[in-house]
Amino acid sequence: MNQTTNHTLHANHTPHSNKTANAQTNSQVNHDIIKAATPTEQKFYDFYLEEHQNMACRRLHFAGSSFGLLGLAKSVKTRSPKPLLKGIVAGYACAWVGHFFFEKNKPASFKFPLKSFASDFRMYGDVVRGNLSLKDRKFDKSR
Known part of the structure; x- marks a missing residue:
């Protein structure tokens, strides 16, 4: 019975961990996209100011x-x-x-x-x- 309880706890913990990991991965991807877009925008703004x-x-x-x-x-x-x-x-x-x-x-x-x-x-x-x-x-x- 202990094994079942441990398995259930582990199974319940894993999806939460996956959701957290996925959220962190998505956040990092979004952050990377923003960082990638910024230099291009800055480059145009530098041109614009010139x-x-x-x-x-x-x-x-x-x-x-x-x-x-x-x-x-x-x-x-x-x-x-x-x-x-x-x-x-x-x-x-x-x-x-x-x-x-x-x-x-x-x-x-x-x-x-x-x-x-x-x-x-x-x-x-x-x-x-x-x-x-x-x-x-x-x-x-x-x-």
Whole structure:
């Protein structure tokens, strides 16, 4: 009878151990996927920042992103898509003026629209947190 009890305890313990081991393995796999994706994202963001060295261009991007966020907020408040569309148009107009007239390069959104959009808001966040300057590149902390 002791053998049966020991076998039952061992059998009950093993699935729990397997679940724990599987959870740890899945967690490690997810962590590895995140780590693998990060360098590529960082590489693009480094490229993105290289394309935004001119302070007038950065300021115009910041203003444009602000217009986009204000349009989003107003769209949610009024339950109308018009303010969001206006915010997007104003945002891209500001950004493209910054590139064509100040930075003198082609916007990254032409070749990489989604990565560029995400990087624009990452840059916006870096400015808000004080990691990127709108006055002089020598004050940049995120590079």
